[in-house]
Amino acid sequence: MSISSNPRTADHPVADIFVKRWSPRAFTGERISDANLNILFEAARWAPSSNNSQPWRLLYGHRGAVAFDTILGLINARNQRWAQNASVLAILASKRLHQGVGQERPTLARNHSLDAGAAWAYLALQASLSGWAAHAIGGFDHDAARHTLHVPEEFNIDVAIAIGKPTDASVLPEDLRAREAPNGREKIAAFAHEGWFPAS
Ligand SMILES: Cc1cc2nc3c(=O)[nH]c(=O)nc-3n(C[C@H](O)[C@H](O)[C@H](O)COP(=O)(O)O)c2cc1C
Structure with missing residues (x-):
């Protein structure tokens, strides 16, 4: 089986x-060892965060375990079609409150989701380096995730994550098979502006 080639150039x-x-969707469903999974989590661990608050939390389950089926059940039907073949499914949450050293009371953390996003990106980069892949999923029931996984109110539910071993697109339903290829990006000029925000 051949895996989709990557034509991206920088x-x-x-x-x-x-x-x-x-972010591939075609996964083998094979087990990822805890040692290998911990390498991905270790990368996330070293992400930078506001005040080094490390507000991210990952709730996860291995394929075949109740926690996996629980998270799969939160994901919308369109995403379930491919996410069911992940090795691990996770929900990423981040703590909305932060109590700094010397602070009497916790205050609203402005950057909790930004920090969790950095942790996600580190995890995804390490997954790729390790021969696995991580695919973020925004299409899931956030309220049900809070309820089902007992996530306290002071945490934001950020995103679901599928981790798996990439494989040939032939394992996917036809419509997804056609889209199973790395996409492109806007040019730098579309987002980086020296000085002021450009007039539209
Ligand atoms: C926060 C977030 C939510 C996403 N939600 C979904 C989703 O619900 N379903 C899906 O198939 N891909 C989802 N993606 C994947 C994006 O479509 C993908 O990252 C983007 O097209 C860039 O492609 P790449 O990751 O392959 O470089 C999500 C990505 C992020 C970062």
């Missing part, structure tokens, strides 16, 4: 991993 000489990482 406009500037970044490390290969930034163009190599992508």
Whole structure:
């Protein structure tokens, strides 16, 4: 079986991993060992965060375990079609409150989701480096996730994540098979502006 080739090219000489990482949907469903999973979590652990608050939390389950089926049940039907073949499904949440050193009371953390996003990105990059893949899923029932996984109100439910071993697109339903290829990006000029926000 051949896995989708990656035709991405960078406009500037970044490390290969930034163009190599992508979000496939075709997974083998094979087990990821706890040792290998911990390598992915370890990468997330070293993400930067506001005040080093490390507000991210990952609730996860291995395929075949109750926690996996519970998270799969939260994911919308369109995403379930491929996410069911992941090795691990996870929900990423982040703590909305932060109590800094010397602070009497916790205050609203402005950057909790930004910090969790950094942790997600580190995990995804490491997954790719390790021969696995991580695919973020926004299409799931956030309220049900809070309720079912007992997530306290002070945490934001950020995103679901499927982790799996990439395989040939032939395992996917036809409509997804056609889309199973790395996509492109806007040019730098579309998002980076020296000075002021550009007039539209
Ligand atoms: C927060 C977030 C939510 C996403 N939600 C979904 C989703 O519900 N279903 C899906 O198939 N892909 C989802 N994706 C994957 C994006 O479509 C994908 O990251 C984007 O097209 C860029 O492609 P790449 O990750 O392969 O580089 C999500 C990605 C992020 C970061």
